[in-house]
Amino acid sequence: MKHACKRVSQLTSDSFERELSLTEKMQLKLHFAMCSLCRNYHQRLATMAGIFEQMREHDLNQDIQLPIEDKQRIQSVLEKEK
């Protein structure tokens, strides 16, 4: 019980990575029921996950293009290959 929060923090992160086993889910649920700090930590991770979801949706790189010189170079390489 004593080392609970440290161990629970790994499980909390894992819940964003993989499907937890039934036992693990129970452990989290039980611990969250009595520990507001770990609930808060979970909420912070959920907020971060939401931010990264936004990031993936609004691809900041969407205007970046392959430089024109590189296009020309690749084109001539491809032509040689034909």
Added chain:
Amino acid sequence: MVDKQMNPKLWLKEHGDYLFRYALSRLHDTELASDMVQETLLAAWRGHERFKGDSTLRTWLVGIMKHKIIDHIRKEIRHRDISDRLEHDPTSTYFSENGSWQDSPSAWRDNPEALWDNQEFRQVLQECLSHLPEKQRNVFEMRELTGDDSETICNAYDITPTHLHVLMHRARLALQTCLHKHWFGGHTKS
């Protein structure tokens, strides 16, 4: 129909920018990303009879590029050995001897959409990401920013899923601490 698609110059024109961005977001190096586009198109052209048309051309090209990126990362790791030793456990600093929180985490109130819209916040986020140890950062960004699956990442970095989960956990702990320090905890909201 398929024949008309089999023109590498057309591939470059229609998918070159997309492939470039795909490589750039994973390799963070414009020259390298551009080389990847060239290698991918060359390999695709040499093996174009293997394209069956059961996926879109872009999906097929991305599939080829994905392998090239994984190969590149694997080679680079062997070359430079950017290992993040698992024996040293950085998470200990966040917990006291008995495994309870060192700094009690409070709840964050802002919603992700609003945070994302805030350019100042995005700068803080970039800054915090840049402070992660290199391997943690690479793995974390590949997972969260570019949205690659675990299998691809484990393959590229030659790690087990368990190791990946440990790295993600460490990155999350460090990142939320940094964000709290530089944004949620200290920032006075206007």
